């Protein structure tokens with residue numbers, strides 16, 4: 001992964017992700033349905049393989065609270081930068097960022113703690 005990240009950028013504000021936000025079909029999209037988002041139901045979601053954050057962004061744009069876990073330090077850094085740019089964009093983007101919590105580490109290590117927190121909540 002290290003050698004291929006040079007030109008990679010996480011961009012929630014322009015391009016395909018922003019287009020999907022405008023014209024993607026909302027809760028009718030397959031991912032949203034699969035995650036159980038429907039009228040009156042907005043679950044919290046853990047994206048255990050965050051990558052470029054596109055799936056997490058979609059779910060957060062539909063109202064879900066999303067915890068993103070990314071193992072790669074480089075990908076995590078790209079996500080931090082992309083999320084910061086989106087926050088600076090303000091408005092809807094900032095609101096979506098408020099629903100996204102990013103963690104760095106291996107999901108195998110972090111998930112047990114997250115489940116324990118959820119049970120205690």
Ligand SMILES: C[S@@+](CC[C@H](N)C(=O)[O-])C[C@H]1O[C@@H](n2cnc3c(N)ncnc32)[C@H](O)[C@@H]1O
Pocket residue numbers: 048049050051052053054055056069070071072075105106107108
């Ligand atoms: C195919 S990408 C995911 C794409 C993502 N769904 C999106 O919307 O952009 C897979 C990512 O998961 C991360 N990953 C794989 N195994 C992981 C693990 N056990 N814990 C955390 N992140 C992991 C990889 O570093 C990689 O960035």
